[in-house]
Amino acid sequence: MSVPDYRPQIPEGTRPAIGILGCGGIAQTAHLPAYEQYGLPVAGVWSRSTTTTAGIRERFPSVGRIYASPEELLEDPAVGIVDLATPAEDRLRWLTAAVRAGKHVLAQKPLTTDLDGLAPILAEADERGVRIAVNQNGRWAPPWRLATLLVEDGAIGDVVGVTHLHDKPLPPIAGTHFDDLEHMLISDYLMHWIDITRCWLGGKRAGSVQAVDSRVPGQPDSAKNPWSASIQFSCTDGAHALLRVVGDVRTRKPSCPFWIHGTEGTIRGSVLGGSDRLELERDDVVTQYSLNGQWFVDGFAGAVGELMNAVAEDRQPYNSAAHNVASLELMIAARKSVMDGSRPHLMSDLQL
């Protein structure tokens, strides 16, 4: 069987130029390096503080300009795609502004933490003929992307279960703005794991979601959020998933192993921390794939490349806001469960 092409797909020819609105941590450590590496045009960037963007054109020569205001960015005819890299809290306001400016949008995850108000923006985007994609860049992390393509090809039959273990240290949370988010591991950090699991269970119906989080031994008092979290989903056909963050794991071999068990075979792999690998076991044959690229930063090129292809082909991107809504519903249900003493939250027949 030939290996499906899991690498970022970037359209040939002229690509719409990107304007980054909210050029902070992730934009500078992943978005811009990915755009440089893949030769994607960046019309300019804006951040609330000029200190944040000082020296950015020296570090990233492809950045055309530093905008003085978000309005200047939104009104610039050179900007084809607004790359919204602000935190989630104001996302819908910026999304509305970008859509009304007639721009395609790539919005960071989580697209929103409250679905109220999203539907009218998506309808307005459709009316104006602009596309909204969500920066679920994990979908293009090489092991996860190849696993998705294998699942879609039926390589393991019907998916029975998805399991993820976060066997690596947590990124810095204490003292950052992330620690001000309630149940941050569930509502923000695990969004990529929730989203990829939803992709692998695509076509099924979610039945219930249960989540738990807790403080762990050794966690400093200054850390507001619990450092351990687990989420379980079940589908109406009995398929199920488990996502587990143990805590701030001490290890010299960081990894995020995952398993996708199916009726005909098994996919095993790992992502992040230099652990990338993937294998398919089916009919007593184990196939190991060699992988090129990494989530950081190829995944970020994959997410914007898919939006660019969708614009060129006049279709919805695979990472469209509409496709991401089911992932958001799962995250919101997990957050409700944890706020409700970890009781299972029943979904009303959510189509994945």
Ligand SMILES: NC(=O)c1ccc[n+]([C@@H]2O[C@H](COP(=O)([O-])OP(=O)(O)OC[C@H]3O[C@@H](n4cnc5c(N)ncnc54)[C@H](O)[C@@H]3O)[C@@H](O)[C@H]2O)c1
């Ligand atoms: N793998 C990933 O895709 C990944 C990784 C880290 C963070 N993120 C997401 O990216 C987003 C930004 O995170 P970050 O770590 O870069 O944050 P950050 O604070 O480092 O940067 C955010 C930027 O947005 C600006 N900003 C903040 N609030 C704003 C507002 N209300 N209006 C306009 N601008 C505002 C800030 O000035 C800054 O330029 C978050 O949603 C986060 O969850 C994604």
